Amino acid sequence: MSDATTQEQLQAFYYFxxxxxxxxxxxxxxxxxxxxxxxxxxxxxxxxxxxxxxVYMTGNLFEYKGMDxxxxxxxxxxxxxxxxxxxxxxxxxxxxxxFWCQExxxxxxxxxxxxxxxxxxxGFYFTETPKDCSRAVFHxxxxxxxxxxxxxxxxxxxxxxxxxxxxxPKPGMLMFTNAWLAHSFTxxxxxxxxxxxxxxxxxxxxxxxxxxxxxxxxV
Ligand SMILES: [Fe+2]
Numbered sequence: 369m370s371d372a373t374t375q376e377q378l379q380a381f382y383y384f385x386x387x388x389x390x391x392x393x394x395x396x397x398x399x400x401x402x403x404x405x406x407x408x409x410x411x412x413x414x415x416x417x418x419x420x421x422x423v424y425m426t427g428n429l430f431e432y433k434g435m436d437x438x439x440x441x442x443x444x445x446x447x448x449x450x451x452x453x454x455x456x457x458x459x460x461x462x463x464x465x466x467f468w469c470q471e472x473x474x475x476x477x478x479x480x481x482x483x484x485x486x487x488x489x490x491g492f493y494f495t496e497t498p499k500d501c502s503r504a505v506f507h508x509x510x511x512x513x514x515x516x517x518x519x520x521x522x523x524x525x526x527x528x529x530x531x532x533x534x535x536x537p538k539p540g541m542l543m544f545t546n547a548w549l550a551h552s553f554t555x556x557x558x559x560x561x562x563x564x565x566x567x568x569x570x571x572x573x574x575x576x577x578x579x580x581x582x583x584x585x586x587v
Contacts, residue, residue, distance in 0.1 A: 394540035399434025422473035478553035496563035
């Protein structure tokens with residue numbers, strides 16, 4: 369069988385999707401840039417840029433001006449995403465495992481990885497994206513498909529056969545996805561650094577007021 373055309377149209381049902389969510393949020397950009405600049409300056413004093421992995425990774429950014437608003441927006445949006453995906457989120461809240469800045473220099477990249485240890489949602493907020501900067505890549509999570517993959521007819525197209533999908537970052541772009549979707553960054557080709565905030569969120573039960581089964585008698 370090969371390349372036979374037919375007028376019939378099969379009904380297709382798509383299940384178990386992998387979703388990447390993107391929204392432009394330029395209103396957080398000025399504060400995020402200022403926070404990253406200060407945090408990176410601290411790292412620069414503490415450590416020398418590595419020749420093999422030319423990146424500065426900061427501590428968490430919660431203490432910097434405006435980062436309470438950005439983290440609140442991210443936390444609520446992560447909750448909304450999980451709710452919309454069909455999880456029973458009532459009685460649960462989202463919490464940050466990490467919320468830190470990365471500043472990558474020429475030839476830097478990020479290898480494919482996932483964030484375990486309870487993370488449910490991961491994402492990025494881009495602050496500096498010079499021309500020829502790294503692209504954010506998300507990888508096919510279907511391990512059994514990866515094992516039996518065939519060559520793709522056109523890897524530039526996003527198709528059910530695709531192995532990975534990449535996105536060109538822009539300043540102010542906020543991305544979310546499920547933590548089980550592995551991500552990476554392509555090699556950075558610009559003389560100017562790419563800079564972004566990377567965040568990971570886990571889910572925790574909301575503390576309930578204790579229910580007193582045997583209230584003490586009030587005299
Ligand atoms: Fe990551």
